[in-house]
Amino acid sequence: MKLAKVRLMVRASLRYFAEHPGQLTLAVAGLALGVAAVVSVGAARATISESFARFSAQMSGRASHEIVAVQGELTVAEYRTLRERFADLPLAPVRTLKLRGAEGRSWDALAVDLLRERRMRAFTGGYFSADDFPLADFLGGAPLVLAAAPVGTRLRLQVPGMPFRDVTVAAQLDPFEVTGADRLLVLDLALAAELLGSGAGLTRIDVEADTAQAAALAQALPAHLELSAVDTADTRAMSQAFELNLTALSLLALLVGAFIVFNTLKFFVLQRERTWAFSRMLGLSAGELTRWIVLEALLLGLLGTAAGLLLGVLLADLVMGQMAGTVSQLYYEVVTREAQIEPRVWLTATVLGLGGAVVAALQPARAAARISPLRLQDGRWGEEDHAGLPRWMLPAGLLAVAAALALARLEYLMTALAAVFLVALGWILLALPAAFALGGRLPVSLRQHPLAGYARSRLPLTVSRTSPALAALMLAVATVVGVDHMIQSFRDSVAGWLEASLSADAYLGGADQPLDPALIDQVAESAGVSDIVRFRTVAWPGQPVSKLTALETPAPVRDSYRFLSPWPADGWDTFATQSEALVSETLARTLGLSAGDVLRLPSGRDDVILKVTGLFSDYRADGGRVVVHRDTYRRLWRDDQTTSLGVYFDPANPAAYTTLADRLEGRTDPHQLISTGELRRQSLEVFDRTFALTRGLKWLAAIVAFVGVLSAILALQLERRSEARRLRALGLSPRDLGTLVLLESSALGLLAGLLALPLGAALAYALTRVVNERAFGWTLYVDWQPGTFAFGAGLAIAAAFLAALPPALSFGRDSSP
């Protein structure tokens, strides 16, 4: 288009926008909310990915493998032997330990050999060659540490139970570069040994090796040590599933935002039919008119996208805080900082915002292009002669639902999400014709109630004219119902599992070192303690079997397991005496295990072979678990240590917990006593925090849908100005016209609400049983809640009623016939 023409078109459009600030604000706000959701979630995802990369690099550095003890201890002497034998392999010894400050503060400490670190981890190895770092003193075991505190800061530290030691900060860790820096201390292995007391071993040795080198190294290891590949993919996959949920919701918000732009443009196009007709008369071609409307959409898109990007920046910190908190608690530490939005996120949000606006403009633009200049002469402005929906809707809807059912059978997260999307799309395509058909059949006649009867007669036409907004409303209501069910079902499943699985009244544990047998006796003998159960947990981070728990199986423990596979009556008897194992559902999915399969696990000399006899529900986020009887573990692993205790109190002694807590007060070991009630409360708090943002985005989608309905109802009433004049001429009062609008809109809301409920139920089932199962590997049970369905239907009616209020009031105030 020529510049002069475009300039005049832009000028005319901008003036028109300025004359309709309400509609303009709705469109810009709707689009802005969607773009802001995409920006803020995108920015938060980028930060989390960055944190994961740092977390991964910090945990493993360049390590491809790690050597750990599967029984007994990994000693410094063994490390030295390996270092001499494999001089050309980068080996880095690591000891992790918990330290406590004099003021009661806790630290996670990483004891390393800086000399070896320089080839393994950048964040610690960098100090080996730093000019102002006292390397010789550090390597010599001087009381120096790296911490997120100014150089020279003095700290008093102890390993719980051991004497305090004064140390000085030799270099400051950058909290933005080092994950979890505010509670991390890095020290030399020699200083760690001093703090721990003599004979302290290593947690692991990080190794950078290719396949051949790894095979040679594995051959050379003593029986109680094992070489395993470093793999953090599972952790990342879990976190990504959570992030994907939020991204999907942010895109949903954007989709609804595009609906609003669509409605607004439709409104704008209808209101200027005379302008378009006369422009066509002046020689404006249909193509030029289409491009004019698209140009207007771009202007709206620019405004909405710019506002959305700005809002996104403001929201990014909030969203990032929420997501980072959740990921930190569930998966790995995320360091947050001021939102830094990557160019990719800017670009995606801009393209989606502008693209959404342009796509939304296509139908109104085509409608404008169809306006004939002859309309200038017939005087029938803004009237639609016919009602109807495209015929392809029904078959397309059936096809989408069929495709969704086929995709849901595949065992992938992405196909599950695609199935959810197709179910929603398919149902909407089926529900609109259903609303169209039902609208005219509502049991209200003109004779019974003239206004309601007339409103009923107009419903099919209204459905066809507001179908995009109706679709948005149905989608929003279904999302509210589906997501609410998903969260509540998830919460109920987790709460039920916590209730059942935490059978003891209190637990003592939480540190990575075994419990002192004297402490165990002290607990057992405390007044009011009726029984104790010993647990031995071994962690293999990054492995499919991330934890092995050995336990005793008194009746309460037996009752705490929910089996997903048939469990024989004598199951617990053979479990205690045979080499049998129970596996968590997550592990069973990861390794494809089922009851009767064999599981091979590392132990001292040879691998241990266990028969899988049961699959149990487990909603822990730390990966796959294996449970064996304590006797089996003792026999096969030759290890009798205890890492945590379940404590049962005498119900007749209500002060038993306090008595035990008092008795354990002042001890120096790092284990903590926690009541089961507190443990459940903390777990559910983490859960609620996890889904706080999901709830927020769900409501955002609902609000945006409401704005869409409002805009559609406004546009509809504008279309019907001449009809309103005829009705006034027939004797309807302004108040009658207002009532008519309210009745019609409420009936529309009722139809949308009722038709959205089956989709809500389908989404609830799909999100709970399909998506979450694929994402987390957990079987969850849908907890159907009639209240949520009633709320969804009510939400649709209320949204439609409220959206009709402004035009109804406007009719009510209009005294001119």
Place this chain on the structure above:
Amino acid sequence: MTGDPAGSGQPLASLAGVVKRYTDDAPVLRGLDLTLEASEAVALVGRSGSGKTTLLNLIAGLVTPDAGEVRVAGFDPARASERDRARFRRGNLGVVFQAFNLLPTLTVAENLEFPLALAGLPAGGRARKLLATLGLESMADRLPTTLSGGEQQRVAVARALIHQPKLVLADEPTGNLDLSSAHQVIELLVDASRSAGAGLLLITHSSEISARMDRTLTLEDGVLVGQPAEGRPA
């Protein structure tokens, strides 16, 4: 695409044997013949529903005949695409309606610039110059909604002439105006069309207005009766 009858001896518009019906009922136009000469001002009168507006629409290329031939400035709208008909209108026709149909979000000057921009002609102060010639310069920067009906229609006349069309079609341009404003608008329309060398076909019910035209045609039962142009059929 656009013919140039000036100096070619060809009429500005010619319709021969034109039949037009909208439904299966009797045709609105039944074998209508009409010739308009360049720069000629013609009044078209007739009862409501006699087909006056249909005739205008045929000439403007907004509808096509069921039978017969229409040629305007050498252009045959019936055989052209929608796009070409739009281009034909923007280059050759000016239109004035009973409703003023100014674009409400463009100023008076911009309303005049719009047809120029559509026709790809440079604005270059032409709009303001024309407004000054017509005595409307004080309105140049005002929006149409701030003008009286008479003022709006004078601006509409200016807009119809700004791109120097060959033919101006006016459909009851004074229907919404009081007597004094109607008089001013007709003066302007006739004088400005003449000085621009444009033909004028004007639908009216007023004998006073039709008396100001070169000739008057009456449409009755789908055919024209009245004063033929010199040496030509009606």
